[in-house]
Amino acid sequence: MKPLPTIEDVARRSGVSTATVSRVLNTPERVRAETRDKVVAAVAELGYTPHFGGRALASNRTNTFGAVIPTMENAIFARGLQALQEALAEAGATLLVATSGYDPEKEAQQVRALLSRGVDGLVLIGESHGSDVYEMLERRGMPFVLVWTWRPDCPYPCVGFDNRASARAIAEEVLRQGHREIAMISGISQGNDRAEARILGVRDALAVEGLELRPERLIETKYSLEAGRKAAQELLAETPRPTAILCGNDVLAAGALSAARAAGLSVPDDLSITGFDNIDLSAVVSPSLTTVNVPHRRMGNTAARMLLSAARGETADRCIAFRTEIVRRDSLGPAPAN
Amino acid sequence: MKPLPTIEDVARRSGVSTATVSRVLNTPERVRAETRDKVVAAVAELGYTPHFGGRALASNRTNTFGAVIPTMENAIFARGLQALQEALAEAGATLLVATSGYDPEKEAQQVRALLSRGVDGLVLIGESHGSDVYEMLERRGMPFVLVWTWRPDCPYPCVGFDNRASARAIAEEVLRQGHREIAMISGISQGNDRAEARILGVRDALAVEGLELRPERLIETKYSLEAGRKAAQELLAETPRPTAILCGNDVLAAGALSAARAAGLSVPDDLSITGFDNIDLSAVVSPSLTTVNVPHRRMGNTAARMLLSAARGETADRCIAFRTEIVRRDSLGPAPAN
DNA sequence: TTGTACGCGTTATCAG
């Protein structure tokens, strides 16, 4: 394990002081061009890279941001995260991604880990987090932004969309098609405000028609294709059979689609299915999914901007809402005559 | 931005020296239980977390490992990465994930960034990396392991499977079904040894039958559903039309499936399609994909083990190959009688 | 078992 070259090695080799090397690296404009060139050359020759720990210690900044997401195993957060990462990279910053597995305790642990790594700011998914998490963040004035969520009066900086209103919108669309026997497959709502809001949105829409989402018509399950398939299987076994299944996300909807196929039902003739999130998958399954498009990349970009400016000390604790829209494809049709 | 509590704060509050606090944190067994309790209490009360930079600086270890993957935007690496992360977490270590976007230059950059962060080891995908990357790693004796790849005589520690042999196996299966008009949709092989090996494997199988993969029958494209769809569309426009399309991964295959549907072709009656990787998606598209199962999670776990032991100084520079198997589902059928 | 004191690599302050 050879020792890495240090700033001192560079200084020696270029015949200047370590202070000057540091300046060349951080504020090149404050160094005479001639000196700068010598240093740059030495850096290149030695393959020198500043030691991250040393830098963090001395400057108390890391130019690093953290994100804690529930899981990498489904594609839901991938696009937004990628955008976040790209936007940060463009500003020369790095993104550290950690996962919580939808477990609040593990999330707190990951937040703590990121803080001890000296991140300059944090992205969290959604609004429901342990009070210890909020406490940690506020106690030390750590910039953070909640993404994937937005609601009127959200007390924290957030960038997202109104999950409840969006779910309501797609439910209304389903009702407009004449469906009255409606079921829903949702993610586990406990500790997941997005899932919860989507359920509430569906209930809102049903209530207007004097309908309700009966307990046996609502299955909460983990977000996976297989779970979606199983849940739909259960729902389809009941009588009367639902004519439409609203899903809390596209992954669940794709699973439901496969259950419908297995049950010999035609979608959308016998059964309508809707998704949520508009991930790539939703366009390519058969039939293609009617779903809610959410602005993945814009959320990521905006979160990056907010974080960067907050880290610079510019206080811009705003909440930003993006609009969603319904993507009409083939999995939603009129309720069967019957 | 409140200052974080330091080890000194903890020491003061518990009436011991900083050295003792450090010992409580790192080698608790060397501290009297009574003293230990006082310190632990103080740590809890202050919400103290060791400063990462300081620790890295003093100990020259970070208990952190890095992985550079091409992209998070498709699900291919998600499962393996998750397993890697979990296995490392179990050992108290952290995983840093960076993406290269299939760009060698960006990859080198990310490796450099991870090194300067003081990672104790590195995971890279595949075998083809810039010589600068290998040089950096070897110059400083940094433990690393290549995953997702394996071949006889691989000169570096790796854990994966034989992409070429696996591709050959599924191609043989296709030939066994009587197909002779065979096309392939591959990822970009330039700088991607897995993609390249899979092409070679297919060629191997065809050669045995005296067939070859003609240039117009091989499309290399980026890994996305949309790209797969487009490529298949092109291939299907030619005459004679291929009766089987082998895809370099499941995402491409799912895209191809959707193109076939759009063209009014029945799979597998008119056209057979095969995938590679056996990601969740492959079981849920319609028809379900015949594909090659690769041991995502076992690769992740094993890579973690190798890295951890290498970081402990135990030199175990071995290559490990897992077996793959063909998953027979519905997208592959006999060649049409014609 | 515990405390003292030094060094890790970098940045920032202050002179020059």
Added chain:
DNA sequence: CTGATAACGCGTACAA
């Protein structure tokens, strides 16, 4: 524009 030098927070010989 540049150089000395004092932090920064922690681990660890060494001494007690």
